[in-house]
Amino acid sequence: MPEGDTIFRTARSLGRALAGQPITAFRSTYPNLTRFHDDAPITGRTVESVTSRGKWLLIHFSGGATLATHMLMNGSWHIYRPGERWMQPRANMRIVLENSSYVAVGFKVPVAEMHTAASLARQKRIPAAEIDVLSPAFDAAEALRRLLAHPGEALADVLLDQGVMAGVGNVFKSEICFVTGMHPYCPVGALTEAQTAAVIAAARRLVGANVLEDSSDHIVTYRGRQRRTTHASDPGDSLWVYGRAGQPCRRCGTAIRRRIQGDDARVTFWCPRCQPMPDGSDVDG
Ligand SMILES: [Zn+2]
Numbered sequence: 169m170p171e172g173d174t175i176f177r178t179a180r181s182l183g184r185a186l187a188g189q190p191i192t193a194f195r196s197t198y199p200n201l202t203r204f205h206d207d208a209p210i211t212g213r214t215v216e217s218v219t220s221r222g223k224w225l226l227i228h229f230s231g232g233a234t235l236a237t238h239m240l241m242n243g244s245w246h247i248y249r250p251g252e253r254w255m256q257p258r259a260n261m262r263i264v265l266e267n268s269s270y271v272a273v274g275f276k277v278p279v280a281e282m283h284t285a286a287s288l289a290r291q292k293r294i295p296a297a298e299i300d301v302l303s304p305a306f307d308a309a310e311a312l313r314r315l316l317a318h319p320g321e322a323l324a325d326v327l328l329d330q331g332v333m334a335g336v337g338n339v340f341k342s343e344i345c346f347v348t349g350m351h352p353y354c355p356v357g358a359l360t361e362a363q364t365a366a367v368i369a370a371a372r373r374l375v376g377a378n379v380l381e382d383s384s385d386h387i388v389t390y391r392g393r394q395r396r397t398t399h400a401s402d403p404g405d406s407l408w409v410y411g412r413a414g415q416p417c418r419r420c421g422t423a424i425r426r427r428i429q430g431d432d433a434r435v436t437f438w439c440p441r442c443q444p445m446p447d448g449s450d451v452d453g
Contacts, residue, residue, distance in 0.1 A: 172335025173378035175220040183218035185247045185270040190214050193266035204282035222295045222334025238279035246273045295334035301372045311368050319357025339410045342437040343389040344370045346408045351443045352436045358446045409437040
């Protein structure tokens with residue numbers, strides 16, 4: 169599952185290729201999109217901007233149309249020059265947007281909706297910009313209120329709730345808990361207000377650090393050793409705890425613990441010494 173930083177970078181790349189230019193061709197395998205296009209053509213409209221909201225990517229066209237896509241596990245957007253060979257088979261193509269310089273292809277994008285300004289405002293699934301940790305409109309005070317509304321739930325679970333804060337995925341979840349010293353299974357109600365505020369600030373900081381212009385494609389939260397690897401390496405090399413079960417904590421040397429929970433096998437990593445439960449209880453790793 170791509171996390172918010174991945175969608176943000178995709179939106180930025182698509183924006184560079186598409187924004188300010190009129191669309192010269194539109195195709196899709198989805199009848200809901202082609203029906204919209206038949207009634208109110210996308211061809212001829214200018215792309216005004218491409219934005220991300222949590223894990224949703226929004227392409228805004230002139231005339232008040234917005235294409236909203238969600239990548240789920242396997243979807244992706246690619247940008248090609250006209251005539252350039254695609255990196256995926258044609259059978260995976262779901263959406264094509266062309267202008268005079270670029271061809272943007274949505275491969276295996278499982279969720280795609282065309283919205284008018286009115287239907288975009290009405291829908292409930294795409295998070296508002298105020299909820300997105302990467303948005304300049306993010307409202308930290310409101311995020312604090314939403315987080316504290318789940319006092320009985322584990323912090324790790326609430327961090328993944330895209331209605332509380334959009335953009336935090338499974339990797340960032342464990343990393344945010346580590347850098348704030350919070351146990352991932354600590355109930356939110358056991359956090360002080362200062363700790364809750366620190367968790368929200370860490371979410372913005374860690375996810376935000378991964379959308380800088382020089383960010384790599386994999387998530388980096390730990391830069392202690394400035395390791396530069398040129399080949400596919402252990403994803404844990406650039407992280408504090410995620411993917412590091414059994415390895416020594418980078419701060420205290422204690423073995424990192426891992427726990428898999430839930431039907432979708434969400435995995436959580438933490439240091440039992442740096443992230444104690446407030447009541448001193450233990451959680452099996
Ligand atoms: Zn530690």
